[in-house]
Each structure stands twice: as C-alpha cells, then as structure tokens.
Amino acid sequence: MGVDIGGSSIRAGLIPVESGPPVGWKVRSTPQSGDEDEVAAALAETVQSTLEAGRADRREAGAVRDTVVLGVGIGATGLVDGERGVLVENSRLGWTQMPLSDAVVSRTGLPCTLENDANAAALGEWWRGAGRGSKCLLCLTLGTGVGGGLVWAGQPFRGARGLACEMGHICIDPGGRQCGCGARGCLEAYVSGDAIAARAAEVIGPVGGGFGGTEGEEAGGGPIVLTARRVVRRARRGDPACKSLVQETGEVLGLGLASLISALNPDRVVVAGRVARAGDLLLAPSREVVRQRVMEPMRRGLEIVTGHLGNQAGSVGAAGAFLLAERQGEGIGALPEGPRVA
Amino acid sequence: MGVDIGGSSIRAGLIPVESGPPVGWKVRSTPQSGDEDEVAAALAETVQSTLEAGRADRREAGAVRDTVVLGVGIGATGLVDGERGVLVENSRLGWTQMPLSDAVVSRTGLPCTLENDANAAALGEWWRGAGRGSKCLLCLTLGTGVGGGLVWAGQPFRGARGLACEMGHICIDPGGRQCGCGARGCLEAYVSGDAIAARAAEVIGPVGGGFGGTEGEEAGGGPIVLTARRVVRRARRGDPACKSLVQETGEVLGLGLASLISALNPDRVVVAGRVARAGDLLLAPSREVVRQRVMEPMRRGLEIVTGHLGNQAGSVGAAGAFLLAERQGEGIGALPEGPRVA
Numbered sequence: 001m002g003v004d005i006g007g008s009s010i011r012a013g014l015i016p017v018e019s020g021p022p023v024g025w026k027v028r029s030t031p032q033s034g035d036e037d038e039v040a041a042a043l044a045e046t047v048q049s050t051l052e053a054g055r056a057d058r059r060e061a062g063a064v065r066d067t068v069v070l071g072v073g074i075g076a077t078g079l080v081d082g083e084r085g086v087l088v089e090n091s092r093l094g095w096t097q098m099p100l101s102d103a104v105v106s107r108t109g110l111p112c113t114l115e116n117d118a119n120a121a122a123l124g125e126w127w128r129g130a131g132r133g134s135k136c137l138l139c140l141t142l143g144t145g146v147g148g149g150l151v152w153a154g155q156p157f158r159g160a161r162g163l164a165c166e167m168g169h170i171c172i173d174p175g176g177r178q179c180g181c182g183a184r185g186c187l188e189a190y191v192s193g194d195a196i197a198a199r200a201a202e203v204i205g206p207v208g209g210g211f212g213g214t215e216g217e218e219a220g221g222g223p224i225v226l227t228a229r230r231v232v233r234r235a236r237r238g239d240p241a242c243k244s245l246v247q248e249t250g251e252v253l254g255l256g257l258a259s260l261i262s263a264l265n266p267d268r269v270v271v272a273g274r275v276a277r278a279g280d281l282l283l284a285p286s287r288e289v290v291r292q293r294v295m296e297p298m299r300r301g302l303e304i305v306t307g308h309l310g311n312q313a314g315s316v317g318a319a320g321a322f323l324l325a326e327r328q329g330e331g332i333g334a335l336p337e338g339p340r341v342a
Numbered sequence: 343m344g345v346d347i348g349g350s351s352i353r354a355g356l357i358p359v360e361s362g363p364p365v366g367w368k369v370r371s372t373p374q375s376g377d378e379d380e381v382a383a384a385l386a387e388t389v390q391s392t393l394e395a396g397r398a399d400r401r402e403a404g405a406v407r408d409t410v411v412l413g414v415g416i417g418a419t420g421l422v423d424g425e426r427g428v429l430v431e432n433s434r435l436g437w438t439q440m441p442l443s444d445a446v447v448s449r450t451g452l453p454c455t456l457e458n459d460a461n462a463a464a465l466g467e468w469w470r471g472a473g474r475g476s477k478c479l480l481c482l483t484l485g486t487g488v489g490g491g492l493v494w495a496g497q498p499f500r501g502a503r504g505l506a507c508e509m510g511h512i513c514i515d516p517g518g519r520q521c522g523c524g525a526r527g528c529l530e531a532y533v534s535g536d537a538i539a540a541r542a543a544e545v546i547g548p549v550g551g552g553f554g555g556t557e558g559e560e561a562g563g564g565p566i567v568l569t570a571r572r573v574v575r576r577a578r579r580g581d582p583a584c585k586s587l588v589q590e591t592g593e594v595l596g597l598g599l600a601s602l603i604s605a606l607n608p609d610r611v612v613v614a615g616r617v618a619r620a621g622d623l624l625l626a627p628s629r630e631v632v633r634q635r636v637m638e639p640m641r642r643g644l645e646i647v648t649g650h651l652g653n654q655a656g657s658v659g660a661a662g663a664f665l666l667a668e669r670q671g672e673g674i675g676a677l678p679e680g681p682r683v684a
Contacts, residue, residue, distance in 0.1 A: 079639050136502035159607025160478035170601035183635040259512035265501025293525040297421050
C-alpha cells in the first residue's frame with residue numbers, strides 16, 4: 001500500500017507489485033492539527049479503509065486469490081527521517097517529531113517505511129510512469145510550490161539528511177522575484193502555481209467571466225482571478241496573454257533545468273503537477289533554453305516530458321520505496337520491473 | 343595505485359590501503375596528441391616508474407614486507423565510460439575513444455578502473471581528506487576551470503552517463519558574463535582561475551612589479567598581468583583591490599553553492615584548487631550568502647571548508663575508486679576507513 005500525505009490531502013491505494021494501477025483508491029483531508037493521536041488515528045483509518053476498498057475492488061474484478069498486503073509505504077510532505085520513520089518537521093502543518101511509521105505498525109500490524117513525498121513521486125514516475133527505463137531521473141512537480149526528486153541507480157537520492165531535491169530554491173536571478181523562503185529569484189518564485197497566479201495578477205489582472213462560455217465556475221460573468229489552473233486552461237484554448245505567460249514560465253523553467261542537468265546529468269526529466277498540464281506550451285520553451293545552455297554531451301539522449309501518474313505518483317512511489325527497502329533487506333536491491341507503459 | 347590524468351599533467355602514486363600519504367609520487371606531462379599508442383605508452387611508463395619509485399620509497403622507509411599493488415585506478419579529465427574503461431571524449435586534448443584501462447591491463451598486467459577526474463578528486467577528499475566522515479560531500483575544484491564532484495552513500499554520483507557534476511555550468515545570472523561553454527552567466531565565468539584573471543584585467547589592470555619585494559617572477563619591476571594565483575597571493579597580503587575581487591568571487595561562489603545545497607543537501611562542501619588557497623577571504627563571503635539564501639534545516643550541520651589533499655586528491659580518489667569497485671565485486675561495498683585526519 002502507498003500512502004501520500006500532502007499538505008491538504010492524504011491519498012492512498014493498493015499498488016500491485018508486478019504491474020497495474022492502484023486499487024481501493026482513497027482520498028481524505030490531512031489533519032491540520034499537530035496532535036499526534038489525531039494524526040495516528042487518521043492514518044490508521046486511511047490504511048484500514050484502503051485495505052477494505054482494495055479487497056472489494058479486487059473481488060469485484062474477479063480475483064480468486066486473497067489480497068495479501070506486504071506493508072505500507074508512506075510519502076510525507078516535510079523533513080523526513082526515514083531511518084526512524086519520523087516526520088521531523090512540517091512547519092506549514094505544525095507537525096513536529098511525528099512518529100508516522102510507528103502509528104501504522106502499532107495500529108494496523110503492518111510493516112511500514114517513510115519517505116519524503118517528492119522523492120516518492122519521483123520514484124513513482126521512475127517505477128511505473130514517465131521515468132521508466134531511465135538511469136537518472138530528475139522529477140519536478142509544479143503544484144502550489146515546487147517539489148523535486150532524483151532517482152539514480154534505482155533509488156531516491158536523499159542527500160545527507162533526506163532533504164535533498166529542494167529544486168524550487170535553486171537561484172534563477174539573484175535580484176529577481178521574492179520567494180516564500182525569504183530569498184530572491186528562486187525557481188519557485190516563477191514556476192509554482194502560486195507564482196503563476198501572482199504573475200497573472202500583475203501582468204493580466206482579473207478577467208471577464210464566461211470565457212468561451214464553458215468554464216464552470218466562471219459562468220457567472222463577474223471578474224475572475226486567474227489561478228494557475230485557469231491560466232493553463234486559457235493558454236491551451238489560445239488566449240494570447242495566458243499563452244505568453246506560460247511561455248515565459250517555460251523559459252524560466254528551462255533556465256533552472258539547464259543548471260540541474262549540468263549538475264546531475266539525468267537522461268530523463270519529468271515535469272509533473274497541475275502546471276505541467278500546459279504540456280508543450282510549457283515544455284517547448286524549456287527545451288529550447290536547455291538546448292542553448294547545456295553542453296552537447298549532456299543533452300545526448302535526454303528527454304524532457306510530462307508526468308504520467310498525476311496525483312497518484314506519490315502513493316505509487318511510496319509503495320515502491322517500501323518494496324525497495326524490503327528487497328534491499330533481502331539483498332535484491334531493485335524493484336521488480338513490470339511491462340513498460342511509458 | 344592512483345593515476346590522475348589532467349589536461350597538462352599526469353600525477354601518480356601508490357596509495358596505502360589503510361592510511362598514509364601517497365608514495366612513489368610521479369608527475370609527467372600529458373601527451374597532447376590523440377595518438378592511442380603514444381598515450382598507452384605514456385600511461386604504462388607512468389605506472390612502471392611509479393611502481394619502482396614507490397617500492398624504493400617503502401624500502402627506504404624500512405618496510406619489511408614486499409609492496410603488493412592491488413591494481414590501478416585512473417581518474418581522467420573528460421567524458422568517461424567507466425564500464426568499458428574508455429575515455430570517450432576530451433575535445434581540448436583531442437582524445438576520442440581512448441581505451442585507457444586496456445592500455446594499463448595489457449601493458450602492465452595490473453587490473454584497472456577508470457573514473458572521471460573530478461569525481462575521483464571528490465572521492466579522494468571524502469576518503470582521506472577534508473570530506474572524511476560526511477554523508478553527502480559536494481566538492482568544487484576551482485582551477486583553470488571549475489570541476490565538481492559529489493559523493494553520496496560512499497560512492498561518486500555519476501548521473502546517467504558519468505557526466506554529472508559539471509557544477510561550473512549552473513547559471514548564476516542568465517544575462518551575465520560570457521562562459522567558455524557558449525552560455526552566459528555560468529558559475530565558471532566568475533570563479534575559475536581564468537575568470538578571476540579576466541576580471542582582474544578588467545577592474546584592476548596590469549600592476550607594478552615587485553609588490554612586497556618577494557614575489558619571485560615579479561621581481562623584475564615591469565608591469566605584471568594578474569593571474570588568479572597572483573590575485574590570491576596579493577589578497578592574502580592585504581592588497582585592497584585584490585581582496586575586494588576575491589570577496590566578490592566568494593559571493594558569487596556562495597550563490598552557486600546555495601543552489602547546489604538546496605538541490606543536493608550535502609553536509610560538507612569542500613572547495614579545492616588553487617583559487618581556494620584564498621581560504622576564508624573567499625569562503626567567509628560564500629558562507630554568508632549561503633546563510634542568507636538556504637533554508638535553515640538544509641544548513642544544520644553543514645560545513646564549507648577548503649580541501650586537504652591539494653593536487654593529490656585526484657590520484658588518491660582514483661585509487662579509492664579502484665578499491666571500491668573491487669570491494670563491491672566482493673560484496674563489501676565500502677572503502678576501508680583509516681584514522682580520521684580532518
């Protein structure tokens with residue numbers, strides 16, 4: 001089972017070991033208090049209900065054998081101590097020293113591992129998604145913020161304390177836009193969902209409602225604040241101001257990717273998250289900047305693509321991290337390879 | 343034995359497995375032709391003469407047992423295919439598809455491994471130098487250009503094709519100084535020896551000879567071109583213009599390090615090479631920029647220090663890479679730890 005604990009939602013599913021999509025998929029809200037018992041109860045409840053839903057799904061699909069769950073892999077947002085299974089710190093949620101693995105083990109009896117959520121998402125795309133078959137995968141998730149992950153030699157790169165891959169905070173322009181981290185000119189200050197919405201407010205402003213007559217929440221006709229989701233949707237429909245904003249975003253993303261490609265020599269870059277729904281409107285300008293800035297041998301065989309797993313990448317990768325830890329304990333040291341889907 | 347093949351010199355020595363400095367140290371010039379036989383002959387001659395010198399050194403030091411050489415580790419500048427033991431490309435030397443490992447094996451009978459020189463230098467500092475005891479070591483060598491290396495989980499991080507760690511080409515300022523790679527604003531365009539000399543020519547210009555009366559080659563009294571070495575030496579002696587140039591270099595280095603620290607979460611950064619001889623004149627401004635730009639959890643326990651092994655780091659690390667490959671083959675998977683020297 002893979003459990004992805006994000007800032008607002010917990011997503012969980014049973015991930016078949018050999019191949020196939022998650023079953024028994026469950027989404028619930030993340031407890032916003034730092035109370036250990038409340039978090040542990042929510043986690044145990046998620047595991048139990050996912051287990052039941054997964055077993056029911058499999059029975060419905062005609063499975064004859066009983067569903068055996070090997071264990072639970074958690075991917076959690078924040079500073080993670082994988083060895084102790086503790087979420088050390090998530091200042092936004094107000095969680096500190098949260099013993100997530102112990103909560104699962106003591107309340108469900110299932111073995112459990114803990115990984116950072118961005119590392120888990122990268123491992124998920126590498127194992128079952130757009131990163132399959134790559135030797136060195138760099139994954140950037142452009143959501144509210146920017147998450148990063150790196151998979152090399154079949155495992156997530158964690159750095160000294162499991163904090164590696166804060167790719168959102170590499171510097172694009174030392175005197176540039178203010179970032180939430182306190183520094184200026186970080187990649188995140190340009191390409192995250194929040195940053196795109198802020199830039200849209202500056203250069204486009206609120207727009208008239210009912211654009212194209214089909215935008216659901218915009219049908220009322222009043223002025224509309226452009227979220228990143230709306231910017232991407234309008235850009236795809238051909239709105240010139242939104243297209244140009246997405247293009248500029250792609251160029252800045254390309255600057256960041258160029259630095260990361262020179263430093264890390266990936267053979268695949270996966271850009272995921274809701275901003276990546278812009279597809280080539282975003283990635284074509286990125287690829288062009290990478291072509292201009294990165295030395296030729298580093299670009300040979302390199303692909304820059306969008307993610308395949310959407311918001312299931314974290315759960316899939318968290319389950320992969322559990323399986324990887326178990327197999328490393330048995331001296332196997334690699335995940336089973338299912339059929340290539342990418 | 344460790345052999346470090348650089349653009350101008352080949353340096354080699356016997357590296358004792360448990361501890362101690364290189365013995366039988368040899369330096370010779372690197373063949374500047376791309377002729378395979380000439381390169382193979384030079385390499386074999388280096389191995390033989392290092393072997394003889396090392397044995398003589400040990401006999402003189404009173405060693406009673408015969409010196410047993412386990413094999414040869416090469417660190418070579420350029421694009422390296424470690425699995426085949428081939429230097430794929432070094433455009434500056436005009437070497438292509440150079441079978442370096444085979445040259446050693448066929449001409450000396452010793453087993454041989456091949457690693458990139460910057461990875462080898464990082465592994466050397468991690469194994470025997472300023473990186474000892476770190477979980478994740480980032481090493482930057484500021485010489486003519488900028489070399490980078492990363493050691494994680496006890497082994498060099500190589501990326502997809504062994505090209506990782508071109509840290510000199512992360513972007514500091516997209517509209518900034520022209521870099522030799524063709525792009526603008528790369529770290530290397532500010533902090534390499536060549537870049538410091540170019541910036542000194544722009545902001546200081548040639549200076550009067552005999553500064554301080556003791557500078558050897560400057561005793562003639564005529565106008566002197568400021569090389570990076572001279573800039574560093576003058577800065578250390580208190581020359582205000584050179585101090586200020588070194589300080590600015592440290593600030594730009596800090597910007598680059600801040601991005602790399604966010605992306606990689608090292609617990610130790612080693613800055614080596616001749617520019618690093620400026621010591622804290624260079625590193626104090628770097629540390630200050632890192633303090634301003636990098637989030638606190640990433641900075642906890644992080645040290646930014648100068649290298650310990652000087653121009654022997656590459657040979658020491660190349661020998662370490664050989665030993666590591668041999669021990670991984672035997673399922674040990676780690677280098678022996680000698681007494682802590684750092």
